[in-house]
Structures are given as structure tokens and as C-alpha cells.
Amino acid sequence: MTTAPTIETQRLRLRAHVSADFDAYADVFASARAGYMGQLKRRQAWFSFCSDVAQWSLFGHGAWAxxxxxxxxxxxxVALLKPDHFPELELGWMMTEAGEGKSYAFEAAQMARDFAYAELGRDTLVSYIDPNNTRSIALATRLGALRDDTAARPDGETLEETIVYRHPDAAALLEGDHDGGMEAYA
Structure with missing residues (x-):
């Protein structure tokens, strides 16, 4: 797969990024909203944006707008990312200010997770989260993920810097033990 497939939910479209998306991406990373991910200057944000997009060509997974x-x-x-310094495939998300508070992150992350299991054949995903990022922790928990203190962290980061949430596998989702998921792939 060389580009992100398009996936639609009732309210959202997950699609391949286009160059016009970069301004919004850079704005998020320049703002206080990126405090838990590391604020980036525009040039650094460009490298990050390109990395997120290029992972589709390199690995068959990456970021969706x-x-x-x-x-x-x-x-x-929303993204399925595994740059060189990540020990496992991560399910990650970030929203613009206009996207906050409407459950868009949940909806998009759910579809990306289900895609990883059904289309990529993955059996596990993690989310790397700053321990002070209560909103992302709440979202990971709502997705059914559980804290996994035994999991490796990016570049040897400590538990004080990064906590790992492990998402339920596809079988658990199909059993209905969690807040939805896999309905598009069942």
C-alpha cells in the first residue's frame, strides 16, 4: 500500500494527507495543544508531517487526515505509526481545536485500530502517552486499552516520561467487551 486508504464513518472521512493539510498540522504542533507531544517549530513539523505520510509507502501504514x-x-x-525509535506500532491521534469535544478522536481511532487488525493482520497496538495527558489517557481507556508498564517505550524513555496503553486485540473487540469496534470488519 503506497497511500492511505479512505475510510468513512457516519460523520468522518479518514483520507490520505495532502499538502494543504500541513498548515493545520503545523498550527497544532506550534500551539500549547502539543505540549504533551512536544511543540515543534514549523520546520520540525514539516519533517514530522512527511514522516507520518511516508510511512504508508515504507511500511503500509501511516497517518490519515x-x-x-x-x-x-x-x-x-489519526495514525498507525512505527518510526525507527518506536518499539511497537502505535495508534496515535491529535485533533485541531475545532475537532475537540465531539468524539471525533474516538471515532477515528476506533476505525484506525479496526483497520490495523482486519486489513493489516496486526494482533496488538499501543499508544504512547505522556503521563500528564489525562485527555489522551481517557480516550485510550474508552477505546478499551489498558496500561502496560512492562511494555518497551520509545528510545528508552522512562515511565515518568511515557506510559504505554495496550489496546484490546480483535478477538476481544468482536466479543463486545469494549466500547464498540470491528463492526465494519465483522
């Missing part, structure tokens, strides 16, 4: 179906507005990004 998340846009609302009703007006095509870009509201964030």
Missing part, C-alpha cells in the same frame, strides 16, 4: 463529512473540514489526524 480526519475530516468531517458534512463540510470537508480538517479536524485532526
Amino acid at each position: 480526519v475530516e468531517r463529512l458534512d463540510d470537508d473540514a480538517l479536524v485532526g489526524q
Whole structure:
């Protein structure tokens, strides 16, 4: 797979990034919203954006732009990423200010997770989260992920810097033990 496939939910479209998405991406990383991910100057954000997009060509997974179906507005990004310094495939998310508080991150992350299991044949995913990022921890928990203090962290980061949440596998999702998922792939 050389580019992100398009996936639609009732309200959202997950699609391949286009160059016009970069301004919103850079704005998020330059803002206080990126405090838990590391704020980036525009040049650094460009390298990160390109890395997220290029992982589709390199590995068959990467980042999706998340846009609302009703007006095509870009509201964030959801991604399946494993750059060189990540020990495992990560399910990650970030929303623009306009995308906050509407459950878009949950909806998009759920579809990306289900895609990883059904289409990529993955049996596990993690999310690397700053321990002070209570909103991301809440989202990971809502997705059914459990804290895994035994998991390796990126570049040897400590437990004080990064906690790992492990997502339920596809079988657990199909059993219905969690807040939805796999319905598009069952």
C-alpha cells in the first residue's frame, strides 16, 4: 500500500494527507495543544508531517487526515505509526481545536485500530502517552486499552516520561467487551 486508504464513518472521512493539510498540522504542533507531544517549530513539523505520510509507502501504514463529512473540514489526524525509535506500532491521534469535544478522536481511532487488525493482520497496538495527558489517557481507556508498564517505550524513555496503553486485540473487540469496534470488519 503506497497511500492511505479512505475510510468513512457516519460523520468522518479518514483520507490520505495532502499538502494543504500541513498548515493545520503545523498550527497544532506550534500551539500549547502539543505540549504533551512536544511543540515543534514549523520546520520540525514539516519533517514530522512527511514522516507520518511516508510511512504508508515504507511500511503500509501511516497517518490519515480526519475530516468531517458534512463540510470537508480538517479536524485532526489519526495514525498507525512505527518510526525507527518506536518499539511497537502505535495508534496515535491529535485533533485541531475545532475537532475537540465531539468524539471525533474516538471515532477515528476506533476505525484506525479496526483497520490495523482486519486489513493489516496486526494482533496488538499501543499508544504512547505522556503521563500528564489525562485527555489522551481517557480516550485510550474508552477505546478499551489498558496500561502496560512492562511494555518497551520509545528510545528508552522512562515511565515518568511515557506510559504505554495496550489496546484490546480483535478477538476481544468482536466479543463486545469494549466500547464498540470491528463492526465494519465483522
